[in-house]
Amino acid sequence: MSNEKSTAFAPLTSPLKGTAKLPGDKSISHRAVLFAAMAEGMSHLAGVLDSEDVRSSINVVTQLGAKVDLLPSDDGSLEGTVTGWGSNGPIQPTEPLDCGNSGTTARLLMGMLAPWGIEATITGDDSLKRRPMRRNTAPLMKMGVQFKPAEADHLPITENGCKQLRAITYDAPMASAQLKTAVLLAGVYAKGKTTVNEPAPSRNHTELMLPEFGVTTTAGTRVATVTGPALMHASDIIVPGDPSSAAFLCAAAILKPGSALTIENVSLNPARIGFVRTLERMGANIAEHRTGAEGKEYVGTITVSSTGSLRGCEVPSQHFASIIDEVPILALVAAHAKGVTVFRGVSELRVKESDRLQAIIDGLDKLGVDAWEEGGNLFVEGDPGLEIPEGVVFDTHGDHRLAMTWAIAGLTGNTPVEVKGFDCINVSYPNFLTDIERLCS
Numbered sequence: 001m002s003n004e005k006s007t008a009f010a011p012l013t014s015p016l017k018g019t020a021k022l023p024g025d026k027s028i029s030h031r032a033v034l035f036a037a038m039a040e041g042m043s044h045l046a047g048v049l050d051s052e053d054v055r056s057s058i059n060v061v062t063q064l065g066a067k068v069d070l071l072p073s074d075d076g077s078l079e080g081t082v083t084g085w086g087s088n089g090p091i092q093p094t095e096p097l098d099c100g101n102s103g104t105t106a107r108l109l110m111g112m113l114a115p116w117g118i119e120a121t122i123t124g125d126d127s128l129k130r131r132p133m134r135r136n137t138a139p140l141m142k143m144g145v146q147f148k149p150a151e152a153d154h155l156p157i158t159e160n161g162c163k164q165l166r167a168i169t170y171d172a173p174m175a176s177a178q179l180k181t182a183v184l185l186a187g188v189y190a191k192g193k194t195t196v197n198e199p200a201p202s203r204n205h206t207e208l209m210l211p212e213f214g215v216t217t218t219a220g221t222r223v224a225t226v227t228g229p230a231l232m233h234a235s236d237i238i239v240p241g242d243p244s245s246a247a248f249l250c251a252a253a254i255l256k257p258g259s260a261l262t263i264e265n266v267s268l269n270p271a272r273i274g275f276v277r278t279l280e281r282m283g284a285n286i287a288e289h290r291t292g293a294e295g296k297e298y299v300g301t302i303t304v305s306s307t308g309s310l311r312g313c314e315v316p317s318q319h320f321a322s323i324i325d326e327v328p329i330l331a332l333v334a335a336h337a338k339g340v341t342v343f344r345g346v347s348e349l350r351v352k353e354s355d356r357l358q359a360i361i362d363g364l365d366k367l368g369v370d371a372w373e374e375g376g377n378l379f380v381e382g383d384p385g386l387e388i389p390e391g392v393v394f395d396t397h398g399d400h401r402l403a404m405t406w407a408i409a410g411l412t413g414n415t416p417v418e419v420k421g422f423d424c425i426n427v428s429y430p431n432f433l434t435d436i437e438r439l440c441s
């Protein structure tokens with residue numbers, strides 16, 4: 001166990017009630033900043049998530065010559081302009097590009113740098129340096145990009161772009177929006193059609209946003225294509241609320257008796273709200289209502305209230321990508337359900353910000369819940385009468401999604417728990433606790 005500071009989470013004294021508005025979606029915020037940096041002209045962005053991960057994207061594009069004027073607005077989101085490098089391309093950076101904890105920044109950046117004649121070293125924090133990168137470098141090498149060391153699977157990696165990129169058709173070995181996006185972003189500058197086929201659908205924010213920046217893009221259920229070369233032009237983007245952050249409030253409302261919440265202005269992209277489908281199948285009182293769209297992204301509200309009798313369910317592997325970031329919090333809800341919940345095909349969780357698969361199993365074990373992995377599937381044997389033992393101390397392993405999951409275990413439980421290294425929530429949801437406190441007052 002690390003000697004990081006620990007934060008105590010005592011059971012909430014009142015239910016969660018009222019209306020919540022969430023910070024901007026992290027995936028869409030990254031793309032808005034990164035695509036605006038690539039484009040010619042000045043883009044106006046609003047609702048951008050102000051978190052450490054998005055700041056990593058802002059920092060690297062600034063190092064590469066984009067002019068970012070995003071300032072905190074009244075609701076805490078970032079708003080303002082980004083003037084991109086457009087046809088001039090990025091400038092030669094003088095220092096390594098530090099992506100912090102952000103896999104999205106590092107992997108998308110590899111595609112963004114692909115068409116330019118500069119040399120850049122991409123690096124990150126200890127967690128990011130442990131995450132696999134060959135999945136990205138392999139298709140980009142096929143397009144003509146060079147990486148040093150060529151076979152490296154881990155950051156730091158130095159990239160040399162290629163001004164005559166080859167368009168490719170790539171069969172991705174896993175459903176990963178970060179991999180898909182990197183190849184498509186390189187494809188923007190390759191002559192002809194660059195296509196990525198996926199084994200299962202991953203989130204499609206890139207395919208929805210690239211046309212707004214002037215890139216001819218077509219997309220099917222497991223395939224996306226861009227036609228290059230295209231000169232990206234500036235665009236105006238409003239980022240809706242983050243469903244992945246909403247999932248934590250939903251779980252808290254489901255588990256805390258007497259709660260009833262409406263979460264407004266949240267992205268209802270079907271590739272992102274698999275957790276709503278899963279919670280429905282567990283018998284939870286939850287529903288989404290589309291109210292409109294921001295760009296091509298569906299937006300609306302989620303209503304959710306406490307649910308006394310949850311049941312286990314099975315989540316097939318083809319739905320895994322739609323809950324990829326929500327498995328920790330769904331596993332906690334499953335721990336309160338009657339019967340076994342099976343999350344199929346979840347090995348990818350081993351290479352997230354931490355080994356989330358092992359961390360979920362270890363954390364649930366501390367709660368006295370049986371959870372195990374077999375054949376790449378996660379099994380959670382729930383207990384509707386779950387009583388948290390006294391003195392539980394969780395380790396976040398520096399992983400924001402685990403930090404919020406274990407905080408909710410304490411907040412909705414019967415006795416306080418401690419969470420070590422809780423500050424890592426700043427990666428995606430800095431106001432998590434303030435939002436919960438406001439909804440309980």
Ligand code: S3P
Nearest residue numbers: 027104175176177178179324325
């Ligand atoms: C993301 C894609 C997913 C997700 C991550 C954000 C994105 O990762 O887990 O938090 O914004 O493209 P993978 O593409 O590695 O599956």
